[in-house]
Amino acid sequence: MGEAADGGLPVVADTASTRAAEELGERLQQVPGVKSAVLVYHNFEDVADEVASPPQSFRTN
């Protein structure tokens, strides 16, 4: 976590999975006093397999 600037707070989340990062983002949104939490830098270089598509349950053919 960095220093506050202009009412904003930079937060670095280093998570074991992209899902954990999503959940953390959702939790941050719920923290009292947090107006919004937005992603500004997204590095996914060591989760190549994970970020590839899930089984395509919506594909009909």
Added chain:
Amino acid sequence: MQTNRREFLRQAALAFASSVLAGALPRNLGAATAEGADGLVWHKAPCRFCGTGCGVMVGVKDGRVVAVQGDLENPVNRGLLCAKGYHAGVALYGKDRLTTPLIRKGGKLTPASWDEAIETIAKEVMRSPATFAFYGSGQWTICEGYVAAKFMKAGLGNNHVDPNARLCMASAVTGMNTTFGVDEPSGCYDDFDLADTVILWGNNPAEMHPVLWSRIVDRRGKGQKVEVIDLGTRRTRSTEEADHYIEFTPQGDLAIANGICHLLVKSGKYDQDWVQKHCNFRKGGDTEGEPMSFAEYAKWLETYTPEFVQKVAGVRPAQLQLLADRFADPGRKIVSLWCMGMNQHTRGTWINNLVYNVHFLAGKFAKPGSTAFSLTGQPSACGTCREVGTFGHGLPGGRLVANEEHRKQCEDLWKLPTGRLNAKIGHHAVAMFDALQKGELTGCWVQVTNPAQSMPNLHGHTSKLKERFLVVSDVYPTVTTDLATVVLPSALWVEKNGMFGNSERRTQQWFKLVKPPGDARDDVWQTVAVARKCFELGHPGLKDKNGDFLFTFKDAAGKVIELWKWDVFQQVNADQLLFTEYREFTMMKKYALAPYEALVKSRGMRWPVVQDKATGAWRETPRRFIEGEDPFVEPGRGVDFYWGKLKDHKALVWARPYEAPPEVPDKEYPFWLCTGRVLEHWHTGTMTRRVPQLHRAMPKAYVELNPEDAARLNITTGDSVKIKSRRGEVVLSAWINGRSTPARGAVFVPFFAEESLINRVTLEAHCPISKEPDYKKCAVSIAKV
């Protein structure tokens, strides 16, 4: 990953995030290409998704996109991106990317070589060139659209080329053409920073244009006052930020706009000086109309009393007066925004005209902070479809196939024999699929779009597609590739060189950063390769008047660059060659695009772009028609509609009446159906549904009902509900008090899900001028199943 690298990345991410908050530029990231502190090489590119045109910094390592940041240097988004933008890099790596050409053999799509695929397509084109169509996209890069238009119009002498932009932007085009004689907005995003009041005419930018929405509402956090008035048929996430929500009956927008004008004229609180200097008045329903005086117009408006507006639009007189008061306030700066709600409308052209009327009467147009601005859904609906001329009626640079002089200009620039270009307008999108359905067209090449999901009344337009010769170029399997005779695997976004043109006339360029997977290839190459094969097979149209192949470019030594050969194509910058040829078509008063080299160095430039004679620098135009900003304005005019329809430097105020929609709810089908998009998915979801984070956040489509209707029908969230129209039906889960709340008697369904195609239900009725279908209102029944 090594521990020290993890720490390195944490520090780099923290530095970048801090820079965004401080509004400063991190070291090295101002350049178009730079080595970052995180060890990645970063390059600029516009986002792949919507028409906002956000700048993205794409981080590449070992030939793979591994990180994404908002581009602080890009004035569109100043470092911000939406959820889709942050996952644009992930969208390249879905496991089911198409990586090899497929040809249907024995009923089954079977892997084939590129040579076989190209020859198969060329032979079919040669068999019946006049009944072969090309259906393209507002996601085409500029050069992809340009080669497709040249292949079809100059090569085959066939104007049956139209893009999916017909389904989203065509009414905005005809609106602007009939109002001030030239396509694309006069204002720019800078106006959003200055407006005192922002009016949303049936759009939901909080989900569809989130970065532009932030640009508006974040001003409040800086202590600025900005009022938002949301005119809509359902409460959305945008409504949550609105100061006033004014709900109206579908199609009632026509009456609301006329009602505001009536109050302004009746009270005398319109800008008489502005109107006198800059407007003519016109009546009639078509594109030509007839002249009328201001007095006749004022009389005509008398129908639109607050009582009449309440009757047809459901808007209370006090709400209409509130809108009129804002426009009557002389010091107030107002921006009107709209998107599909006004464009996908059986009177889409008229409602576009009418919103300009309101701004013209109030004198709130062509002024910093005051404009009427049509937002775009696709990244290059403007830059490609509208500017390149990939419509059935269009030619490059806003020219028209029906205009002999325009055809002659294009024949000269393309070095074609006189008379080569066909004067007959080609099919618009819906008519194209009608003709395919009937067998009047025998084949179609679809690039970068998914019509088997996005066409209205799907059964009526796509049930025979599998019997036609259908070529589909795409990056993932879709419901359209499922019907194809030949599937061509395409390069996606930064796997190729490209250019897009966004909503504010900004042309943005990017370079190929990584290789496409497997044997996927650029769409530009695919089209040139088929054109070349047709040339070799003897189609006379693929030769210019000197007998050379239409896509002939030479190197510095005068040797022909054999672009149709993939190994050659990969060694040259085909975009630079093609754009430089295309740019000649834009060298006129209304366009004037920047040269390729200037676009490489910039974060996009808004046309018209002219060169400063003294310094040699290229200068963009933030706002058109304003003296001091637009280089084509005649000195002394202040505001100059120099492309005005009557050639008198004025714009037109149109008397367009309220007209009831073609299908309204009745006893059998008692609900309005409105379809649209959601934050997480982009259009038919073919890319964003491959991104696990976005897919998890919005895994399936739903139907939203008003809570009172739901209670009456005993429907609760999660119940299965059948939505049925005269054309088809679909079953979806109900969502009550979810993301939006439709008006009583209305339901909303997103169209991103291929397993529950809502366009089986929608209506094909379209605006008779723009030919854009109305996806926003038809009558349906609702039943719990």
